Amino acid sequence: MFETFRKSLFNLKQNRLFEFFVITVIIISALEIGAKTYDLSPTSLLVTKYLDVFITLFFLFEITVRFVSEENKKDFFKSGWNIFDTAVVVISLIPINESEMALLARLIRIFRVLRMISIIPELRILINSLLEALPRLGYVVLLMFIIFYIYAAVGSFLFQDINPVLWGNIAISMLTLFRVMTFEDWTDIQYETMEVYPMSWIFYMTFIFFTAFAFLNMVIGIVVGVMDEEMHKERLKSEPSMNELQDQIQDIRGQIQVLIDRDKKE
Template identity: 65%
Template structure:
């Protein structure tokens, strides 16, 4: 009984909005502390930042322990990808960041503690999960985009190599030049340079920009937005189920049940009328 009460206290702490906001504040402060360490500072200030860093690590360890103890079934805690991510980040950040062989790794892990913001804020989780789930579909778009890049790079290297070898010397340099054109980084300078020799070369650039910057990038955005809408719908459904509110399927099932009842009621008077006629005879 005492253990159950203690677990309930941990659950209240974990679900407390003030506690979640405080955790987010500590994560933001941790990010600022990592940035502050990139500047030169006095030995005293360096000592203070190290103390604050250890305080943050201890707080994160306490917070992940509370979340673990609040779980009713401890095995379910490690079934969540976000819980595993947080646990690894917290445990590795406990590595001493002094002048040791692991100092560089420890500092890098402390930088990645900022990513814990993703696991804390549901909206950020939806964004990241949507991006990951969109990768298979994005892969085919990227493959097709690379084919277009490669064809245009080969054509550009063949036609424009003598005009400017620094931009069109070989196919790899041509790929970088085309990336510059796609991102509109002074692409008109590149075009006007080739137009002095080939006046029709503007067709080459405009068709490439239309395919890469307009067509393919809009396809990428469309795929990500579509997956994001699906994740938002799934998250809303899960939230409604957790709160006990009826979902769309539940409402549809209730409507279907009502329609069956109405049809049965509509058939019942006709059956009663037939029964009365038989008795009358």
């Protein structure tokens, strides 16, 4: 009896219309959160209140469906996304009126928008790729920090008297270089120092080449490579393994042999 009920919930979870409805509710939840940042009329506030109750209860129903439909309940909590969804849903059940946890509950309701990632596989691949790429990006970030530090020290020594606000010390110089790297009015900084040091353009050109071009392309290459690996893993999960293919071939051979034996008897 329970197994039949579980399979029914599993079919519901896999249903495309149900997934689309979940995504729609998440979008409505995001719009409802945004609407609360405006000055609303009492009627609108009442509508958002009841809408919030509906969204909370629906998310509770949806996470229950996913948990009950799981054949092995322990596997459900092996997924970080399932743990995140469960935490968001449980904390969303905290009453937000006249409670010391009101602020926390409101903040958690904002994070319900992130449930879109756990529902859409393509978004999960993007986030998982980014998380997998972080350890590899650490060395690039370290190398970039070294370049920043060297150029900030040079810039502070050379340009401190020209503009102490931008080059007063090494920390401020690093902030100025970050502005240069992001191309935020960096030419104004360059022309200001070129009035005293005409060849200072070499300082900026080499720094931009190292940071904005070389290191940025390294970061993109690492992320794209990891993303390709994650997509390959997802394809392997969806494709049958060699053992499964062999089992299917054996089943087909067995069925063919049964048919051959039946024809011989007839």
